[in-house]
Amino acid sequence: MNNRIIYTIGKTLALLILVCSCKSEKKKPVVVSEPIAVNYLEESKTDFDERMEWWRNARFGMFIHWGPYAIPAGTYNGKPVDGIGEWIMNNAQIPIAEYEVFSKQFDPQQFDADEWARIMKEAGMKYVVITSKHHDGFCLWNSKVSDYDIIDFSPYKKDILKALSDACKKQGIKFGVYHSIMDWHHPDAQSINYPEYNNASEPGGNPNFPLYLENYLKPQMKELIENYDVEIMWFDGEWIEEFTHDNGKELYQYVRSLKPSILINNRVDKGRQGMQGMNKADADYAGDFGTPEQEILEGSSTLDWESCMTMNDTWGFKKNDHNWKSAQTLIHNLIDVTAKGGNYLLNVGPTAEGIIPAPSVERLQAVGEWLSRNGEAIYGTEKLKGTYRQGNDILFTKSKGQNVYYAISLTKPKTEIIIEHVQAQEGSDIVLLGSSIPLEWTYTSEKGVKISVPSTVLEELDENHAWTFKIEGNEIVNKISE
Numbered sequence: 001m002n003n004r005i006i007y008t009i010g011k012t013l014a015l016l017i018l019v020c021s022c023k024s025e026k027k028k029p030v031v032v033s034e035p036i037a038v039n040y041l042e043e044s045k046t047d048f049d050e051r052m053e054w055w056r057n058a059r060f061g062m063f064i065h066w067g068p069y070a071i072p073a074g075t076y077n078g079k080p081v082d083g084i085g086e087w088i089m090n091n092a093q094i095p096i097a098e099y100e101v102f103s104k105q106f107d108p109q110q111f112d113a114d115e116w117a118r119i120m121k122e123a124g125m126k127y128v129v130i131t132s133k134h135h136d137g138f139c140l141w142n143s144k145v146s147d148y149d150i151i152d153f154s155p156y157k158k159d160i161l162k163a164l165s166d167a168c169k170k171q172g173i174k175f176g177v178y179h180s181i182m183d184w185h186h187p188d189a190q191s192i193n194y195p196e197y198n199n200a201s202e203p204g205g206n207p208n209f210p211l212y213l214e215n216y217l218k219p220q221m222k223e224l225i226e227n228y229d230v231e232i233m234w235f236d237g238e239w240i241e242e243f244t245h246d247n248g249k250e251l252y253q254y255v256r257s258l259k260p261s262i263l264i265n266n267r268v269d270k271g272r273q274g275m276q277g278m279n280k281a282d283a284d285y286a287g288d289f290g291t292p293e294q295e296i297l298e299g300s301s302t303l304d305w306e307s308c309m310t311m312n313d314t315w316g317f318k319k320n321d322h323n324w325k326s327a328q329t330l331i332h333n334l335i336d337v338t339a340k341g342g343n344y345l346l347n348v349g350p351t352a353e354g355i356i357p358a359p360s361v362e363r364l365q366a367v368g369e370w371l372s373r374n375g376e377a378i379y380g381t382e383k384l385k386g387t388y389r390q391g392n393d394i395l396f397t398k399s400k401g402q403n404v405y406y407a408i409s410l411t412k413p414k415t416e417i418i419i420e421h422v423q424a425q426e427g428s429d430i431v432l433l434g435s436s437i438p439l440e441w442t443y444t445s446e447k448g449v450k451i452s453v454p455s456t457v458l459e460e461l462d463e464n465h466a467w468t469f470k471i472e473g474n475e476i477v478n479k480i481s482e
């Protein structure tokens with residue numbers, strides 16, 4: 001039984017005693033209606049589907065890793081530090097007092113929330129998840145339970161989350177926050193995962209961790225949800241030994257009780273199986289969607305999932321990381337994820353000044369440009385019942401609730417292309433998205449849909465990364481779902 005239910009039962013009992021004692025004094029009992037405790041872990045499928053709907057349709061979001069780690073930007077004492085930028089405090093074993101020097105300097109004067117929201121919008125992103133607090137413990141909003149935040153600790157003194165949440169609202173972009181359960185700064189949370197500051201080498205880790213959860217993490221949830229219209233609570237750092245499966249279920253219930261419609265990733269609990277991100281099946285783990293990190297599922301899944309990925313090799317800004325993926329790779333990843341029924345949460349790591357690196361912006365523009373022509377094959381789609389692909393070069397999606405299929409070719413089509421798995425409806429037009437010219441086609445049950453692709457059409461379309469054939473018809477389910 002979770003604490004919330006115990007708490008409510010406790011309250012109800014207290015109320016009954018109160019009512020009884022009133023009776024003995026021959027006064028009319030005052031009946032106060034108590035809120036019914038809802039067990040959010042036993043949601044019906046209909047309710048779950050309704051809550052997940054916008055997210056399932058959205059497909060593409062921006063992840064933002066931003067904090068004081070953008071100041072050292074991957075170097076410490078003049079030397080490059082291996083590993084992901086936001087882990088520099090741990091990887092370089094920087095003492096808290098020294099790391100705080102960076103936090104004291106964090107003053108992103110060039111941060112322009114409207115500009116960031118515009119970049120998201122133009123990229124075709126429908127939601128954002130920004131680090132309210134990463135493992136280093138620094139908070140990007142004015143937390144009432146902490147002095148280690150952008151208002152109380154840094155010279156910037158403006159609420160970053162407020163600015164971004166407002167800017168996103170203007171653009172119709174849903175706002176979410178990444179919140180680390182692990183915290184290298186809070187004395188009740190530091191543990192053997194951060195040896196230099198270990199105050200608990202006992203098995204089970206820091207004995208004060210429950211205090212951190214009750215008096216710090218939970219109040220922060222309340223602040224974030226009440227003040228920033230948070231639609232996604234994206235936890236991480238749940239794998240530390242101090243945090244238990246019971247803690248996870250309780251935290252899930254608590255966050256949902258603050259805002260029933262909120263979405264919560266599976267790192268709220270202990271179910272995640274490594275970086276692949278999906279839950280183990282050995283217990284009743286909380287969380288609304290799986291979180292593959294830096295990878296895309298091999299096949300599709302019956303569960304909801306979201307791949308989070310970087311554009312280079314770091315989440316938080318590193319000045320020497322220039323290993324950018326091509327725009328084409330990002331577009332192909334988005335298509336691959338969508339065909340397999342997932343979402344793509346693509347990261348940017350802004351600089352300490354508040355600028356999203358130009359190579360990221362350029363790539364996002366290219367993705368947005370492709371989506372401006374091909375978006376209907378991505379947003380509001382679902383995966384096919386049978387296979388999500390034909391060979392390695394053609395991926396399928398389908399409009400929800402309509403007999404409209406999209407065959408997306410990752411390579412430039414030749415003068416003719418054959419699409420299996422779909423039967424085109426007699427008399428219907430097949431077009432390439434971005435072009436209005438109907439293409440000639442024939443259908444035979446042996447071969448599938450044979451489409452002519454004149455070079456003039458391809459030239460006029462001037463597509464570079466992926467070509468989408470829109471086909472009205474029906475799926476031919478002759479393969480077991482992969």
Ligand code: H79
Nearest residue numbers: 065084086087236237239273274275293308315
């Ligand atoms: O915020 C970014 C990274 O800083 C953060 N997640 C992304 C979104 C991150 N935290 N830790 N890591 C990345 C790497 C940690 C991996 C491990 Fe494990 C933790 C290996 C063993 C414990 C995760 C949990 C993988 C296996 C179990």
